[in-house]
Amino acid sequence: MPDAGDLPAPAAGGEFLCASAELAERGRAYLFDVLEYGRSVRAFALRIDGQVVAYLNRCVHVPAEMDWQPGEFLDSSREFILCSTHGAAYEPKGGRCIGGPCGRGRLTALSVSERDGMVYWYPSRDIRPVFAA
Ligand code: FES
Numbered sequence: 001m002p003d004a005g006d007l008p009a010p011a012a013g014g015e016f017l018c019a020s021a022e023l024a025e026r027g028r029a030y031l032f033d034v035l036e037y038g039r040s041v042r043a044f045a046l047r048i049d050g051q052v053v054a055y056l057n058r059c060v061h062v063p064a065e066m067d068w069q070p071g072e073f074l075d076s077s078r079e080f081i082l083c084s085t086h087g088a089a090y091e092p093k094g095g096r097c098i099g100g101p102c103g104r105g106r107l108t109a110l111s112v113s114e115r116d117g118m119v120y121w122y123p124s125r126d127i128r129p130v131f132a133a
Contacts, residue, residue, distance in 0.1 A: 014120030023047040060105030
């Protein structure tokens, strides 16, 4: 991770997440921790069709982490996010459940942006950086 002094200034309120090069197209996710309502929760970022998306690592079916191996969320065709517990499938863009026991649910998305080779995420009222506790 580069020193904060080496980083370009993000858009207002953005938190540095990782270098763009760390997110290969439909590759392994970048894992990070956030605070949701003050409690530590794992989150992940993926690159899908060139765009970075990020979600809390929490299945809609049962509040369990979903990756098969650390950072591995996609099915064998690299098409859908697949929960390793009972096989719920989610659209990687938007996080909508499209099959399995997640019903009409949707993953909790985090706002992200990419600029000058760096990826940033944007805290909300409910989801905050860990160091801001
Ligand atoms: S916990 Fe994810 S499908 Fe059941």
